[in-house]
Amino acid sequence: MNKLGTIIGFTFKNKARTKSFLITTLILALLITIGMNVPYIIKLIKGDDASKAEQIGILYGSQPVIAAELEKYAAQSGNKDYTFVKYEGTAPDQAKKDLEDGKIEGYLSFDGGEGAFPAVTFTGGEDGMGQGITSFLMPALQTVKTTVIAKDALSAEQIAALNEPVKLDTVRINAEGKTEAGGDTHREDMQKAMNYVVVYVLLILFFTSNMMTGNMIAAEVTSEKSSRIMEILITSVSPLAQMFGKVIGIFLVGIVQIAVFGVVVGANLMLPHNQDILQGYSLSISDINLPVLLYGLVFYILGYFLYAVLYAAIGSIVSRTEDLGQAVMPITMLGLASFYIGLFSITASGSMLIKVTSFIPFTAPTAMLVRIGMGTVPTWQILISLVLLLVSILFFGWLSAKIYRTGVLMYGKRPSIKELRKAMKAYKI
């Protein structure tokens, strides 16, 4: 146990101090910072324009009523991003000119008005009708349409009631058969969105750090093997202690890196302008579902160990670093598959595929995470998945130590499965 600590310390110290590690961490931290501030930077470049409301022209022509109602709506809605500006007549000359000059984002025009409500055309610049404009215009026009058509038949209150969105409450019956009140729909939506974010971030974290640290471990083992220091190590400590010492040491390196990124992200979120953006999406940290995060971390750590021991085993079979890329391919594919199954199933967390894969140890870390985060999973299923994962870590840890013990002394061509099996029988670990 003492030796295990020595190995962990040595691995950690030497890996965390390498130039390549420091530089990679620094560059990634920088990229994160830049990425998180891009919206703000763009806003700065655009200058005051952004804070001023964008103008949408109304070529009201034969529809002065609609134009007036639209303006009334814009004033009532309290939307500060868009305002309407009216153009006389039906000729688009002036509006076109203003559009080209960038004074307005686009303009609305109406056809003759054969039916109850005329067809509306939006003429925009190069960008066409953006997401923001659409989400502003659609309810605006809908409301105006209701008002115009029902004006004579309904009272103002009735119209107001008509425009009110439908209130939809949800009630769920969970696996234990208990009824859970849906409560605040809005808040639940927010939590769902936050879960989505957490699951997404954990998926990407799992995948990238798995790949990075896994390759680090394999490369480390191969280089120790090719420099023959392995012969001294193997005669000094048991291969099991050696392998797990390395795996844990590099795991700590990975954790430190993630922590650094976490601090960078946190610091950036604390910046006032980013706080505004977060509030703009009405997301708040307090919406994070703690169990999802905890389960995610447990599965993340266990998944890491399962993959890490396999990477160590592969690293021990290869004699030269040049051959490593090809040799780790199968595990990389496994990791990729696990990542994409998780990613594609975020929107379909009840599918058969994800239910099955959440019990397969190699895909469980991602699949179970998605199931926990995006739906409800009975606790016993989570426990079974965890136990399976643990058992397979022990099994593959043992198997990898055997391969490790055997592989590190095999040089030359890559050994065949048969040779490996024969040699493995000879060694106790």
Next chain:
Amino acid sequence: MEPLKLVNVVKQYGDKTAVNQISLEVGRGEIYGLLGANGAGKTTTMRMVLGLIYPDGGEILYNGKPYHAELQQIMGYLPEERGLYPKIKVSEQIVYLARLRGMSQQDADKSLRYWLERFDVPEYYDKRIEELSKGNQQKMGFIAAIVHKPQIVILDEAFSGLDPVNVELLKATVKELRDQGTSILFSTHRMEHVEELCQRITILHKSNTVVQGNIRDIKSRYPREEVLLHTTGNVGGLDAIPGVTAVERIDRGYHIRIAAPETAQGILQKAMQETTVERFEIKEPTLNQIFIQEVGDSHE
């Protein structure tokens, strides 16, 4: 109880026998020489002794006991390709290796400083291995093998690639370890080192033991067939003496090959009749000659 004893040890790789029935024992305070051409099975034998690979037959006993994990603390190993981390400081990795072999941080550091001082290179303490020359890297490898004061030391081609000054330094160190009671198994293909350091040797050839025993006994088993003669004047008709097979004129005299030791006296008498003899020696065969004779042309 011998610190290290091999009894009929066999190792096979597939159909190929790498080591065939080797038996030897290394006593306390002994340097045992393991000789052989490339691929003769020296390194395989050493790896089996280290517990890196297991023998397919026979047994290896350490102080009378089979291999056990505690041995890791009392064995030291210098592999043929120096096994050290190129990018890590000398002090860090040697202390690390010593700690893996059960030393405390302080003891390991003290021991390392002692040996660096001993080799007159205390400044290497903070150097990375890749900054050192090949010979100096090897010295560091040697220190790594003995820093934890092992009882059994395995040195695989310890002197190859070193300049004469460093060879002498390492030889002196190895002798010192021997005098302190360390058992050393030592492989080389440089015979002069063996003659100087070892009492007992084993010569391996193509996985088999061909010569084994005390160096003096081995030499006495081989006939003395060479005479060295230094004279002031010329000696004529040496090749006419019965039993002389070849005469070679050298700088200050003759180098004569004979079929039987008795012939030597005839040569001396003849030389003394004709001129003044400055030097006369019946040479014992060198290990080199014995080695070449046994291993022969297959020596790569």
